[in-house]
Amino acid sequence: MNQPYSPLPSGTGQGERPGKVVSALAAPMLPNTEVNASIQALSQRVARLEQASRQWKWLASGALAALAIIVLLGAAAGKRVKSPAELRAQHLVLVDKADKARAELTLVSDDQPALVLLDDAGKPRLMLALSKYGEPLLSFVDAGGTRRLVLSLDLYGTMLRLTDDAGNPRAALVVPSVGEPGLELLSKDDQVLWHAP
Numbered sequence: 001m002n003q004p005y006s007p008l009p010s011g012t013g014q015g016e017r018p019g020k021v022v023s024a025l026a027a028p029m030l031p032n033t034e035v036n037a038s039i040q041a042l043s044q045r046v047a048r049l050e051q052a053s054r055q056w057k058w059l060a061s062g063a064l065a066a067l068a069i070i071v072l073l074g075a076a077a078g079k080r081v082k083s084p085a086e087l088r089a090q091h092l093v094l095v096d097k098a099d100k101a102r103a104e105l106t107l108v109s110d111d112q113p114a115l116v117l118l119d120d121a122g123k124p125r126l127m128l129a130l131s132k133y134g135e136p137l138l139s140f141v142d143a144g145g146t147r148r149l150v151l152s153l154d155l156y157g158t159m160l161r162l163t164d165d166a167g168n169p170r171a172a173l174v175v176p177s178v179g180e181p182g183l184e185l186l187s188k189d190d191q192v193l194w195h196a197p
Helices: 018-029 033-081
Strands: 091-095 101-108 112-118 124-130 136-141 147-154 157-163 169-176 182-186 192-196
Touching: none
Parallel strands: none
Antiparallel strands: 091 101, 101 112, 112 124, 124 136, 136 147, 147 157, 157 169, 169 182, 182 192
16 A cells, blocks of 8 residues: 655654754755854855845834825825815805804895895894896995995985985985986985985
8 A cells, every 4th residue: 555755754743842853854965064164054045035024024014104104294284285276065154263253255135246244243234236227226224124324326326315213215326327416315204305417
């Protein structure tokens, strides 16, 4: 019956120490001391090379990690500095440190733009807008929400209108495109008290 090939010499069982196996394999080389010295020198050299290789691997890994951190920090810093060339929105709100709205840039009726400034209570106090015909309009609003002073420019000229607490027109100054300027003072029930010319 054929036995399977085993690199170990016969007689080495599981109970024996591995050193016996190595010494049994190396036994034929013992008489040649020159070869034995060369093997020992090569073993020492391989051990030194393996140790140097491990050191270089650790050094390369550290350098690669440091480079990755530098690249990531540089990319993050670059993102903070860049700002968009254009910002597109239909409603923009400016807030204070307490996160309360203080100004709005928005679209009002007829898709016309408006800039609204708000007081501490969040009430509109000043509005710059365009009318549905694209004419500029500047309104000053009191704490109750009444437009008290309105300055407008239209096809016919410029008008400054002043109102009372209830929002009734009380005075108007008109500078028409053609003709003479006019001034009117009105009563609470919208009757002309005085005018010029």
